[in-house]
Amino acid sequence: MSEKNVQELERKSIQYRKKILSIIKAANSGHTGGSLSAVDILNVLYNEVLNVSPDTFQDLNRDRYIQSKGHSVEVLYVVLADRGFYDEADLDTLNQYQSHFIGHPTRKVNGVEQNTGALGHGLPIAVGTALAAKKDGRSYRVFTLLGDGELEEGSNWEASMSAAHYQLDNLTVIIDYNKLQISGPVETVTGITNLKEKFTAFGYAVREVDGNSIEDLLEVFSHLPFESGKPNLILAHTTKGKGVSFIENQVNWHHHVPTDAEFSIAMEELDAAKLALGERNGTW
Amino acid sequence: MEPGKPNLVVFAETLQALAQSDKEILVVTSDSRGSGKLEPFAKALPEQLVEVGIAEQNLVGISAGLAASGKKVFGVSPACFLTARGLEQIKNDVAYSDNLVKLVGISAGVSYGALGTTHHSLHDFAALQAINNIDIVVPADNFETQKVIETAVSHPKPLYIRFGKKAMPHLHQPDTPFEIGKAITLSEGADVTFIAIGETVAEAVEASQLLAQQRIAAGVISMHTLKPLDKEAVLKAALFTKALITVEEHSVYGGLGSTVASLLMDAQVYLPFKAVGFPDEYTVTGSQTEIFSHYGISPDGLAETAQQLLTGVLTA
Ligand SMILES: [Mg+2]
Numbered sequence A: 001m002s003e004k005n006v007q008e009l010e011r012k013s014i015q016y017r018k019k020i021l022s023i024i025k026a027a028n029s030g031h032t033g034g035s036l037s038a039v040d041i042l043n044v045l046y047n048e049v050l051n052v053s054p055d056t057f058q059d060l061n062r063d064r065y066i067q068s069k070g071h072s073v074e075v076l077y078v079v080l081a082d083r084g085f086y087d088e089a090d091l092d093t094l095n096q097y098q099s100h101f102i103g104h105p106t107r108k109v110n111g112v113e114q115n116t117g118a119l120g121h122g123l124p125i126a127v128g129t130a131l132a133a134k135k136d137g138r139s140y141r142v143f144t145l146l147g148d149g150e151l152e153e154g155s156n157w158e159a160s161m162s163a164a165h166y167q168l169d170n171l172t173v174i175i176d177y178n179k180l181q182i183s184g185p186v187e188t189v190t191g192i193t194n195l196k197e198k199f200t201a202f203g204y205a206v207r208e209v210d211g212n213s214i215e216d217l218l219e220v221f222s223h224l225p226f227e228s229g230k231p232n233l234i235l236a237h238t239t240k241g242k243g244v245s246f247i248e249n250q251v252n253w254h255h256h257v258p259t260d261a262e263f264s265i266a267m268e269e270l271d272a273a274k275l276a277l278g279e280r281n282g283t284w
Numbered sequence B: 001m002e003p004g005k006p007n008l009v010v011f012a013e014t015l016q017a018l019a020q021s022d023k024e025i026l027v028v029t030s031d032s033r034g035s036g037k038l039e040p041f042a043k044a045l046p047e048q049l050v051e052v053g054i055a056e057q058n059l060v061g062i063s064a065g066l067a068a069s070g071k072k073v074f075g076v077s078p079a080c081f082l083t084a085r086g087l088e089q090i091k092n093d094v095a096y097s098d099n100l101v102k103l104v105g106i107s108a109g110v111s112y113g114a115l116g117t118t119h120h121s122l123h124d125f126a127a128l129q130a131i132n133n134i135d136i137v138v139p140a141d142n143f144e145t146q147k148v149i150e151t152a153v154s155h156p157k158p159l160y161i162r163f164g165k166k167a168m169p170h171l172h173q174p175d176t177p178f179e180i181g182k183a184i185t186l187s188e189g190a191d192v193t194f195i196a197i198g199e200t201v202a203e204a205v206e207a208s209q210l211l212a213q214q215r216i217a218a219g220v221i222s223m224h225t226l227k228p229l230d231k232e233a234v235l236k237a238a239l240f241t242k243a244l245i246t247v248e249e250h251s252v253y254g255g256l257g258s259t260v261a262s263l264l265m266d267a268q269v270y271l272p273f274k275a276v277g278f279p280d281e282y283t284v285t286g287s288q289t290e291i292f293s294h295y296g297i298s299p300d301g302l303a304e305t306a307q308q309l310l311t312g313v314l315t316a
Helices: A003-027 A032-049 A073-080 A088-093 A122-136 A155-165 A187-188 A195-201 A216-223 A260-274 B007-021 B041-042 B056-068 B087-096 B124-131 B142-152 B198-213 B231-240 B256-266 B288-294 B299-310
Strands: A064-067 A142-147 A173-179 A205-210 A232-237 B003-006 B023-028 B047-053 B070-076 B102-106 B136-137 B158-161 B167-170 B184-187 B192-196 B216-220 B226-229 B243-251 B273-278
Touching: A003 A032, A003 A073, A003 A088, A003 A260, A032 A173, A073 A088, A122 A142, A122 A173, A122 B056, A122 B087, A155 A173, A155 B056, A173 A216, A187 A216, A187 B299, A195 A205, A195 A232, A205 A216, A205 B192, A216 B273, B003 B007, B007 B023, B007 B041, B007 B142, B023 B056, B047 B167, B047 B226, B056 B087, B087 B184, B087 B192, B124 B136, B124 B158, B124 B226, B124 B243, B142 B158, B167 B198, B184 B198, B192 B198, B192 B231, B198 B216, B198 B243, B198 B299, B216 B231, B231 B243, B231 B256, B243 B256, B243 B299, B256 B273, B273 B299
Parallel strands: A064 A142, A142 A173, A173 A232, A205 A232, B023 B047, B023 B070, B070 B102, B102 B158, B136 B158, B192 B216, B192 B243, B243 B273
Antiparallel strands: B003 B167, B136 B226, B184 B216
16 A cells, blocks of 8 residues: 555545534534544445445445444444445435434445444354355455443353354454543443453454554554454554544543534644645545 | 144254255254254254354344345244343344344243243243334144244244244144244134134143033134234134133233234224233242143133133123
């Protein structure tokens, strides 16, 4: 990947962040912090890693992405629109009466693999999906994104045991490790620590990356599978609310909607970041 | 009634026969291959059995993922754990996501008898009926069990199948038509009709024979499908007969009885009615048969309920 392409993806992340804030503002609801946190992960997945497109979405051999942290649905909707799964204008209906674009992923929206939203569900489904590939000798890969607070749900650990037992090296679990959950720092809520050791003990091949670095993400995904016969786990250290100074690392921005003033400052900050990338303003 | 096998055994045999010629069929178990009589299946078709360990949430979630990838998945676990521990997964990953898993609740109701309430499932009809997009079938005998398993393979909706583990008498001729959602009328009776489900149907058949000796004409309907309920069969019985009795191995809340009652009221059909099931109390201790009998789910108990219900009706 050339430096220019990395910069292009970085510019895309900024556009995605602007769009996320815009649709949350328009809908007057949404999960702001967690969506901004996961932008770079979904950016790299959908633009560089996943073998899936609107044309191949029904293909049995497509790569699957299952978003277990369903509340961060805005980032998924924005990225899928950008990838051409539907019109960008559809995003204006977010959370409106009779819209399919509801506050958690649903298969009524083109490109969404599974209905998620209750936590601790994506990984077991991903394990079943990856196991089916092994049974059928298919080469598709399965990716699932989990929140760090979500790891408190025991079903994740049940599924992890199965992932290792069935040697699902076609499965990649990504933890959006932003260290916050709705009531505060994850460490103070449950004292969840030593995630690398825990996942390693459960049989994963674990890699740690800066989950808000396009370059790091591109690099880590290029090494899949990390070890033959082991499920892959990427501990992606992220910043909740990434990209907007006053949203970053703020617990109360879990599902806070920006005021008019906050929104315009956020747009200014993101535009400035884009200029700093040395690119002219483009339309996304 | 001719004695038959446990429905559990017929389930395992039928599924193995189907899976032998259809490699897309998978069984997912939660350390339940023994209790599911699936040891022969595991031996004959090891590649078609997925073991997830004692983890029912995992069982349902993994089953959903397999089904989403084109597999014909039977998730098999004791009904008590499957539909309580795994309820959110059933609601979201199977029903809401429309992943065509066939969930099989074994040793259902009070089949585990003296093992107690932790091992009973008297809540599952109520819990699953209230969830959109999952059908519920409860076979009464070996014939219905074989038919529902055969039908399940290509059933176009998520499905919950539930049965027990004791030997059941044969109730049907082998050429009886079977369709999910279509009740089977075993006998017609002008005085009273039992609408029964699952392992209580055999009790109702015997009760109808006792009643015949007392010149009370009692009919029996095997309502093997709880959802979608065969409304036509219920309303037809309500017109044909003077009183209706529902019988089920389930709480009286949210199962067959309350569903039939609500259907009758909605249709403005009024007649003497009794829902026989498990009252809202700490379930008595004993074997399945003893517990059935304690709550009036026995030939004698059901015949007596019919007589009481018909008091004043037959002479009027
Ligand atoms: Mg978090």
